[in-house]
Amino acid sequence: MSCDLAQTAVHGYFDGELDAVGAAEFERHLENCRDCQESLEHMRSLRVALRQSDLYHRASARLRDQIRRRLKLQGTEPSAIARFGRRSLLALVLTPVSVAAALAIALLVVRPGIQTTRVTAELIDAHVRSLQPGHLTDVQSTDQHTVKPWFDGKLDFIPPVADYSAQGFELVGGRLDVVDGHNVAALVYGRRKHTISFFAWPARDSHGLSAMSGSRHGYNWSTWQSGDMQYCLVSDVSAADIGELKGLINR
Amino acid sequence: MQPPVVLLMAGQQGVPQPEDKIRFEQLVLPHLDGAVNLARWLLRSPADAEDVVQEALLRAYRFFDRFRGGDARAWLMQIVRNACYSWLEKKRPSELMTEFNEELHHREGEATPETLAARADERQRLMRALESLPARSREVLALRELEGCSYKEIAEITGIPIGTVMSTLSRARERLQRTLTAAARKEAS
Numbered sequence: 014m015s016c017d018l019a020q021t022a023v024h025g026y027f028d029g030e031l032d033a034v035g036a037a038e039f040e041r042h043l044e045n046c047r048d049c050q051e052s053l054e055h056m057r058s059l060r061v062a063l064r065q066s067d068l069y070h071r072a073s074a075r076l077r078d079q080i081r082r083r084l085k086l087q088g089t090e091p092s093a094i095a096r097f098g099r100r101s102l103l104a105l106v107l108t109p110v111s112v113a114a115a116l117a118i119a120l121l122v123v124r125p126g127i128q129t130t131r132v133t134a135e136l137i138d139a140h141v142r143s144l145q146p147g148h149l150t151d152v153q154s155t156d157q158h159t160v161k162p163w164f165d166g167k168l169d170f171i172p173p174v175a176d177y178s179a180q181g182f183e184l185v186g187g188r189l190d191v192v193d194g195h196n197v198a199a200l201v202y203g204r205r206k207h208t209i210s211f212f213a214w215p216a217r218d219s220h221g222l223s224a225m226s227g228s229r230h231g232y233n234w235s236t237w238q239s240g241d242m243q244y245c246l247v248s249d250v251s252a253a254d255i256g257e258l259k260g261l262i263n264r
Numbered sequence: 265m266q267p268p269v270v271l272l273m274a275g276q277q278g279v280p281q282p283e284d285k286i287r288f289e290q291l292v293l294p295h296l297d298g299a300v301n302l303a304r305w306l307l308r309s310p311a312d313a314e315d316v317v318q319e320a321l322l323r324a325y326r327f328f329d330r331f332r333g334g335d336a337r338a339w340l341m342q343i344v345r346n347a348c349y350s351w352l353e354k355k356r357p358s359e360l361m362t363e364f365n366e367e368l369h370h371r372e373g374e375a376t377p378e379t380l381a382a383r384a385d386e387r388q389r390l391m392r393a394l395e396s397l398p399a400r401s402r403e404v405l406a407l408r409e410l411e412g413c414s415y416k417e418i419a420e421i422t423g424i425p426i427g428t429v430m431s432t433l434s435r436a437r438e439r440l441q442r443t444l445t446a447a448a449r450k451e452a453s
Contacts, residue, residue, distance in 0.1 A: 020431075020434050020438070021430060021431065021434060024430050024433055024434045024437070025415075025430050028408065028414075028415065028430075028433070030414070030415050030430065055437075055441055056437060059409075059437065059440065059441060059444075060409055062386065062390060063390060063405075063409045063410065064409070064410075065386075066386055066387040066390050066391075067387065068387070068390065068391060068394070068410060069297075069301050069410045069411075070300055070301045070304035070305070070310060070313070071297045071300060071301070072296040072297050072299070072300040072314070072317070073314060075314075076296070076300065076314045076317065076318060077296065079318060080293075080296070080318055080321050080322075083318075083322060084285075084288075084321075084322070084325055
């Protein structure tokens with residue numbers, strides 16, 4: 014590379030650190046400089062690769078608890094659900110997913126579907142968190158007659174619990190999550206080596222989540238309403254697999 | 265006039281007041297993830313990172329009365345970074361001397377079925393490439409690309425003069441790019 018700027022100013026430009034005059038000046042230079050164009054292209058693909066590879070390493074729940082304990086930050090040991098709530102809130106503030114969701118909210122407050130974006134971001138978060146060792150299930154059983162009663166008394170609604178092993182979706186267990194400030198039931202299904210979270214909670218008011226699906230950071234999700242219940246599936250399995258499970262649940 | 269002075273001293277000795285506890289919890293603890301991420305990339309070990317961060321957090325808490333407002337994230341990460349470098353100096357001093365970690369870098373060359381499978385994985389490839397860089401490159405890349413810090417924040421956390429953050433980042437990116445290209449070339453041949 015022969016252009017000096019390809020090693021210097023291009024970085025400041027790429028990182029948004031040049032002032033308006035500097036940036037405009039650099040853009041004029043960029044038009045005719047192959048070195049800088051190439052350098053910029055490399056940086057872009059590197060950034061995309063780094064951000065998509067999930068290299069950000071978060072504090073484990075164990076570390077968080079240990080620090081709280083050693084600092085005596087809580088007089089009493091908070092309940093598992095309260096801990097979950099706080100963690101999901103913290104995680105929500107810090108994850109790229111939620112940053113994107115927050116941005117979306119800021120930009121499109123009045124657009125419908127925003128509620129969906131925010132809640133699905135939280136659900137994906139909850140799913141990812143559940144994949145950490147020891148977090149997947151609170152009750153572990155492939156028997157729907159064990160899992161269903163477990164939710165009794167923990168929730169003010171009854172989630173639909175069924176095993177679809179015959180169709181290739183094996184019930185693994187269930188857990189409680191807190192999403193959007195409310196308790197939700199999370200059922201865990203195994204699909205080959207992958208894990209699927211199925212979230213269920215009562216639709217709060219007239220503006221429930223619209224039926225939507227999409228993908229975010231490699232996770233596919235699909236949300237829909239049925240009767241007075243709201244459902245969402247999140248997993249790294251294909252959208253087709255998610256659609257299949259959705260079909261089974263709705264059957 | 266003696267008692268007020270004594271009181272003032274007590275306040276400065278790092279005995280956190282109850283209201284400090286709440287402030288610490290609200291201002292500092294939310295940045296725990298950022299602290300752990302930085303430590304993980306500096307120490308190249310998630311387990312060591314958690315140990316060092318835990319001790320650093322307790323120290324930060326003891327010295328919380330020295331925090332006079334401003335950027336709590338930068339304040340915490342600065343403390344964690346210093347703790348990481350002290351740990352490296354003590355446990356792996358050679359690492360801070362080597363500009364480029366040959367041992368890690370060369371591991372890319374082994375062509376066992378396992379490494380071939382791992383190499384196919386983009387994440388593994390990036391992780392190894394990042395880990396083979398010198399500590400200073402790892403930290404600026406983790407701060408800029410993963411944590412999303414501005415140059416000013418990077419300068420504050422690392423103590424690198426703000427004027428040289430850009431060139432440090434430029435060098436780090438070039439190194440990472442070179443490592444990735446070399447690895448890809450080896451794979452192709």
